[in-house]
Amino acid sequence: MILWNIKRRLSSISRRATPDRDFIIALGKTLKDKGYVRTSRFQGVMFSWKRAATVLSLLGGLLVGTGTYAYVSPEVLPDSPLYGLRSTIEKVEFKVARTPAAKEKIQLKHLRRHLQEQQKLADRNYALALAHTEVLVRDLSETVKSMDRLEIPSQDEADEENMKAEEEAEARAMVAMDQEVLAELANDHKELTEDEVKIFHRVLRDQVKRTDEHVESLQELRRRDQQPNLIKRILRTQ
Amino acid sequence: MDKRYFTSFYETYVERIYKFVFYRVGGNKALAQDLTQDVFLKAFEAFDRYDPTLSQVSWLYTIARNHLINDHAKRRPGVDLEEIEGTLWASEDGRKVFAQQHDEQKLLEALNKIPSEDAKLIQMKYLEGWSFDDLEEVFHKKSGALRVQAIRALKKVKQHLRHPYSL
Numbered sequence: 001m002i003l004w005n006i007k008r009r010l011s012s013i014s015r016r017a018t019p020d021r022d023f024i025i026a027l028g029k030t031l032k033d034k035g036y037v038r039t040s041r042f043q044g045v046m047f048s049w050k051r052a053a054t055v056l057s058l059l060g061g062l063l064v065g066t067g068t069y070a071y072v073s074p075e076v077l078p079d080s081p082l083y084g085l086r087s088t089i090e091k092v093e094f095k096v097a098r099t100p101a102a103k104e105k106i107q108l109k110h111l112r113r114h115l116q117e118q119q120k121l122a123d124r125n126y127a128l129a130l131a132h133t134e135v136l137v138r139d140l141s142e143t144v145k146s147m148d149r150l151e152i153p154s155q156d157e158a159d160e161e162n163m164k165a166e167e168e169a170e171a172r173a174m175v176a177m178d179q180e181v182l183a184e185l186a187n188d189h190k191e192l193t194e195d196e197v198k199i200f201h202r203v204l205r206d207q208v209k210r211t212d213e214h215v216e217s218l219q220e221l222r223r224r225d226q227q228p229n230l231i232k233r234i235l236r237t238q
Numbered sequence: 239m240d241k242r243y244f245t246s247f248y249e250t251y252v253e254r255i256y257k258f259v260f261y262r263v264g265g266n267k268a269l270a271q272d273l274t275q276d277v278f279l280k281a282f283e284a285f286d287r288y289d290p291t292l293s294q295v296s297w298l299y300t301i302a303r304n305h306l307i308n309d310h311a312k313r314r315p316g317v318d319l320e321e322i323e324g325t326l327w328a329s330e331d332g333r334k335v336f337a338q339q340h341d342e343q344k345l346l347e348a349l350n351k352i353p354s355e356d357a358k359l360i361q362m363k364y365l366e367g368w369s370f371d372d373l374e375e376v377f378h379k380k381s382g383a384l385r386v387q388a389i390r391a392l393k394k395v396k397q398h399l400r401h402p403y404s405l
Binding site: 002003006007009010011012013014017018019023024027028030031034 | 244248252253256257260261265270271274275278279282283341342345346360364365366367389392393395396399
């Protein structure tokens with residue numbers, strides 16, 4: 001019998017000699033009757049809070065670390081268990097954005113990222129990539145539709161001559177065309193072969209790039225319109 | 239020392255003192271509980287005279303040992319506690335707790351064959367749960383020396399387990 005085995009047997013015997021919990025409580029009560037006072041509840045609460053704070057901070061750190069990895073890592077794809085976490089973070093990011101313009105930017109950023117994921121996924125798992133394409137098309141369609149809601153702020157009558165009506169009309173026409181293209185793609189993509197899916201991805205990439213440019217141009221219109229207004233307002237107040 | 243600090247004192251040492259008493263009353267649970275209660279009541283009464291610069295465990299151990307000696311003198315007059323302190327003996331109830339398996343029984347028999355100070359060290363360290371630092375005050379030796387002594391004592395137990403009929 002080696003030494004650790006002897007220690008183990010002794011430990012087993014020792015455990016059987018442990019006092020009953022009821023006895024310990026009863027003795028505590030007897031001592032209390034004699035005037036023994038438990039240390040303050042506050043100390044107990046502090047001890048619990050300390051332990052709870054330690055556990056919570058460890059859990060929080062784990063969550064933040066995992067969330068950061070899930071959000072940032074290019075290796076987290078739709079077939080990864082962390083992808084749900086990434087989607088949740090993206091939704092929160094979208095909700096937190098205050099202005100419609102900021103929301104559009106975020107939506108586009110997510111769209112670009114989803115496209116990259118799609119490409120990586122297609123390399124690994126063609127069937128899964130095809131299934132995920134529908135989600136991607138839907139996201140792109142929603143982004144393009146929501147661009148219609150981007151408003152040019154109302155102008156003073158005196159500032160209307162500054163508005164680039166032609167430029168705005170052109171941007172909106174491109175948006176409408178994008179929607180038509182997307183509608184066709186959405187109907188056709190289920191029948192595509194592997195090569196056609198690759199072409200489809202290229203088309204989607206171009207579409208995202210154009211949508212990006214359209215949003216930028218609409219935002220530029222807003223900026224150009226706002227700046228003269230701001231200067232005029234400053235001049236009026238002087 | 240302020241009696242407000244008795245809580246942690248009690249909660250820290252109650253199990254250890256109970257086991258200390260338990261193994262010295264032959265595993266008699268009811269008697270162990272009574273004596274443990276007496277020890278802590280005495281400790282509580284004397285707590286405001288306790289000097290915090292002294293070792294807590296040593297102080298409590300002294301109270302427990304003295305109380306056991308007094309009780310033992312009443313129950314088993316003529317038998318010195320020191321003679322049996324290093325010996326694990328069991329009452330009828332105690333045997334049920336001490337040696338539920340054959341090899342545990344052999345182990346306890348082997349423990350009774352080694353020198354009493356070694357047996358006392360093994361008993362206090364591995365059965366009652368004292369740390370080597372706490373045992374410094376009891377054995378008046380450094381914890382390092384006690385660790386070495388414990389290892390040698392376990393080897394003697396191992397020797398007796400291999401050769402049960404050796405003297």
